[in-house]
């Protein structure tokens with residue numbers, strides 16, 4: 001049997017994309033946060049910089065998935081998520097840009113509205129601004145049932161709807177996300193390092209599936225560590241394995257289930273509910289790196305670093321100095337969900353310490369400490 005040695009980029013090249021996402025996104029050192037935590041060295045892949053409609057990781061998936069929608073002759077995009085979903089906001093933005101109708105199943109009841117403005121501000125406001133039609137439905141635990149039923153209703157009315165799953169997580173979404181690895185690998189090499197681990201928060205699982213599949217080809221020595229923010233680590237792992245298996249078939253890449261690491265214990269009391277560690281992580285990222293993390297995803301992801309348990313301990317045990325931390329956009333959720341909490345956190349703790357800003361240091365751009 002002949003071994004398929006094609007590089008990741010060649011494998012990805014056969015999948016067409018729309019080009020709506022602003023790629024590649026930057027890879028930046030987080031010098032002050034690294035110093036504050038005492039290492040390992042942290043870098044951030046700025047997936048909030050994908051552009052359209054305030055950016056985020058779903059645009060990378062939608063770039064490929066909505067190419068398929070257009071090719072199939074769809075006139076309407078149908079998706080869904082919770083009230084303040086980042087995913088829905090990005091679906092609505094892309095649909096507007098493409099001139100397609102957008103219908104969203106908005107799930108109520110997965111979490112208690114934390115503020116009176118929860119249903120009208122932030123992403124909920126932007127969905128309307130981008131022209132999406134919102135359909136309120138109760139949360140049942142089945143992420144895709146109401147979206148599928150909406151597709152059926154629209155078909156019955158003569159539309160040509162295209163189904164975009166919860167979180168844009170499916171096999172093609174995972175293939176799309178493997179492009180992140182094809183960016184990180186050369187970006188890190190140019191900067192003179194190879195990350196020991198890529199740590200990110202994981203929920204609907206397509207992001208992690210893509211990272212795992214891409215890393216199998218282009219960064220085999222880099223661990224992909226997903227921090228469960230859904231408080232459902234077993235479900236998340238099952239979904240990552242399923243999407244990664246399908247995506248690896250599409251890309252003709254070997255898949256080893258043992259490479260799927262989903263870390264539990266950082267989700268706080270429930271999905272969407274920030275705990276003290278989340279708030280502290282958001283505060284640190286804001287004050288040390290000017291990174292606005294969100295309380296549902298990236299804040300919890302970083303909280304996973306700020307204590308001596310799996311991701312961080314893992315990197316240190318293996319004697320590595322380099323660790324890449326990924327974040328995604330969620331600024332609107334941030335303003336909506338943590339206004340009162342961040343005030344409380346700010347006033348209860350002393351400001352974090354870190355190296356003072358001095359003269360511009362071009363070594364910073366190369367991440368040399």
Ligand SMILES: Cc1ncc(COP(=O)(O)O)c(C=O)c1O
Pocket residue numbers: 056057086087167169201202203204205206207208294297298327328329330
């Ligand atoms: C900011 C942010 N980070 C991470 C994720 C997780 O990605 P996935 O749902 O593909 O696991 C999401 C998903 O909505 C998100 O909005």
